[in-house]
Amino acid sequence: MKKIAIIGAGPAGIEAASVLAKYGAQVVLFEKSETPLKNLQDKAFLFPNFQSAQEIADDLNSKLLTDGITTAFGVDISDVKWHRTEWKLTDSKGQTYVSDAVLLTTGYQVFDARRKEELGYGIYKGVITSLDMERMIKHEKILNANGDVPKRVTFLQCVGSRDEKSGNNYCSKLCCVTAVKQAVEVKKQLPKCEVSVFYMDLRMWGQGFEEMYRTAQEKYDVSFVRGRISEAAATFDSRIQLKSEDTLMGVPLKMTTDLLVLMVGMEASPGTNTLGKSCDISGEYGFIRTISPHLYDNETGKPGLFVAGSCKRPMTVWDTINDARSAAFAIIDYLNTLP
Numbered sequence: 001m002k003k004i005a006i007i008g009a010g011p012a013g014i015e016a017a018s019v020l021a022k023y024g025a026q027v028v029l030f031e032k033s034e035t036p037l038k039n040l041q042d043k044a045f046l047f048p049n050f051q052s053a054q055e056i057a058d059d060l061n062s063k064l065l066t067d068g069i070t071t072a073f074g075v076d077i078s079d080v081k082w083h084r085t086e087w088k089l090t091d092s093k094g095q096t097y098v099s100d101a102v103l104l105t106t107g108y109q110v111f112d113a114r115r116k117e118e119l120g121y122g123i124y125k126g127v128i129t130s131l132d133m134e135r136m137i138k139h140e141k142i143l144n145a146n147g148d149v150p151k152r153v154t155f156l157q158c159v160g161s162r163d164e165k166s167g168n169n170y171c172s173k174l175c176c177v178t179a180v181k182q183a184v185e186v187k188k189q190l191p192k193c194e195v196s197v198f199y200m201d202l203r204m205w206g207q208g209f210e211e212m213y214r215t216a217q218e219k220y221d222v223s224f225v226r227g228r229i230s231e232a233a234a235t236f237d238s239r240i241q242l243k244s245e246d247t248l249m250g251v252p253l254k255m256t257t258d259l260l261v262l263m264v265g266m267e268a269s270p271g272t273n274t275l276g277k278s279c280d281i282s283g284e285y286g287f288i289r290t291i292s293p294h295l296y297d298n299e300t301g302k303p304g305l306f307v308a309g310s311c312k313r314p315m316t317v318w319d320t321i322n323d324a325r326s327a328a329f330a331i332i333d334y335l336n337t338l339p
């Protein structure tokens with residue numbers, strides 16, 4: 001029976017593991033955290049259909065019970081090397097494992113908003129990230145710095161993406177639609193709250209996204225302002241004062257908000273960076289490069305070493321799951337060529 005090591009138990013890792021195990025392979029799923037699906041667990045609802053993230057997590061978790069999958073959680077694989085006839089994996093404690101093929105599904109991390117000091121994250125309690133807002137939505141506790149229900153919530157797009165200063169020139173692809181989704185969620189939970197979204201341009205590229213954007217404006221009265229917020233500072237009563245510019249009207253703006261939500265972009269995770277370098281498949285911005293995004297997007301150019309999900313680039317959960325299935329079939333093809 002062929003052995004496959006999958007590194008990363010997010011949606012991609014679990015989906016690929018279940019397809020490969022059903023095919024009859026012996027799969028070991030490594031995850032450095034003690035539990036799987038860490039990024040998904042933080043989410044409340046997924047766009048564009050507001051499906052519960054928990055429902056999706058439960059479905060994926062049930063796939064871990066597929067015969068043929070062994071989980072190794074709390075194991076941090078730090079090195080992957082080809083050794084004569086097989087892949088050799090080494091964890092941070094020096095323990096080694098071998099396999100016929102390896103699939104990297106090491107995912108992403110969110111941009112650390114403290115790097116944009118002028119926006120006040122980590123300094124003022126009223127400045128939070130989209131991840132913090134997602135948790136507030138999930139627990140139905142949207143509160144300002146004083147623990148009160150906010151009267152005004154302001155979202156700021158492109159924090160740590162499309163930004164030369166942060167070193168991330170790329171678009172993170174998902175934060176525009178996430179802001180619209182979160183703005184709607186805030187209005188559903190707090191109908192009297194004034195909600196605005198500051199954007200450079202809104203990228204509503206996916207099925208149902210444009211409709212959600214219209215609904216946000218027409219049904220929930222969310223305001224969209226084309227502009228940048230250059231600075232945030234706390235007022236004496238812990239509100240947040242914003243300096244910005246409406247770039248459509250060409251006028252400077254000053255406003256006060258109870259919560260400023262920074263829409264943080266996606267970056268390669270530490271595991272993606274480490275293993276990308278260890279396997280010599282690191283691409284731009286530390287994401288993993290593939291042979292071709294058109295035809296061979298799960299192949300790394302190293303025989304038996306495959307990749308799936310957002311360790312390649314920012315990706316939705318559904319794209320990630322489909323990409324994992326595609327990787328599983330590429331691996332099956334590869335295994336069929338082995339003696």
Ligand code: SF4
Nearest residue numbers: 158161171172175176
């Ligand atoms: S998806 Fe939107 S918010 Fe995110 S980086 Fe791209 S343009 Fe900016």
